[in-house]
Amino acid sequence: MTIVDATTTPPCASEPADYHDEQLHSPPARANITAAEWERLSAKRAAVHRQCAGCPLMIDCLYRAVVEVDVSGYAACTTEFDRQQIRHRLGIVIQQPSAVPFGAARVGGxxxxxxxxxxxxxxxxxxxxxxxxxxxxxxxxxxxxxxxxxxxxxxxxxxxxRESIASRPSVDAVLDCFDELESSRVA
Missing domain, CATH: 1.10.10 (Arc Repressor Mutant, subunit A)
Structure with a gap:
């Protein structure tokens, strides 16, 4: 008898460098880069978006990134700004971590x-x-x-x-807001 492991590694875990590209989640203004750079950035974003959209964990990842934790960077086919828009529409306020710094103070300054x-x-x-x-x-x-x-x-x-709301939105409500984003139609 053969046991098949049906788990798959998300593309963000197997190719993290593609998802950590600062220009994906904070793209430069179109006027600040050349046409060739814009084309490369658009192609890369579309490729990453397609991989992310095809991930079996995408819906859970999106829900957690919007409702539970304020993650940074590109996650679940969204930028930080996209997730902030969804939270605003749904009235979600993520409790920020304590402002108390961790670790030792910087040496010399x-x-x-x-x-x-x-x-x-x-x-x-x-x-x-x-x-x-x-x-x-x-x-x-x-x-x-x-x-x-x-x-x-x-x-x-x-x-x-606003006060943090006690009830969480449904997955469908988060997905409906996601579908209304212009960036959800990148690929």
Whole structure:
């Protein structure tokens, strides 16, 4: 008797470099890159989107990324902004982790301020998060956290703070909102 293991590895786990590309989840403005670069980026995004859409875990991944955990990057055929739009439509508020820093303080300079990260982003708008982190002598995750905070503040300026809702939306409600996103029709 032969036992067949029907589990499959999601494409994001078997080819993580494709899904960690910063330009997938924070694409540059069309005017800031050449036509050839735009075509390469569009083709890569479409290929990753098709692989992600074909994953047997996609629905569960989407639901968890929208309702349970505020993940960063490209996940379940969505960017951070896409998931934020879905949450807004469904009235979901993800509780952010404690602001207490983990680990030891940076040696020689203390933590990097939000203003320092935003000033550096303004001075070098085409730099990747990794390049900005090198310039600031901090981690890439620190830069990403501050950039996410700036995006959330910009988006939430017109919104009043809301209480977290006790009931979770259905999977169908999340999928309906996903279907309404322009980015859901990439491939």
């Amino acid at each position: 203390g933590p990097v301020s939000h203003e320092a990260v935003m000033t550096m982003r303004h001075a070098y708008p085409k730099d990747t998060c990794h390049q900005l982190a090198d310039r600031l002598d901090c981690s890439t995750s620190t830069v990403k956290r501050h950039l996410r905070r700036a995006r959330e503040q910009k988006h939430d300026e017109s919104l009043l703070p």
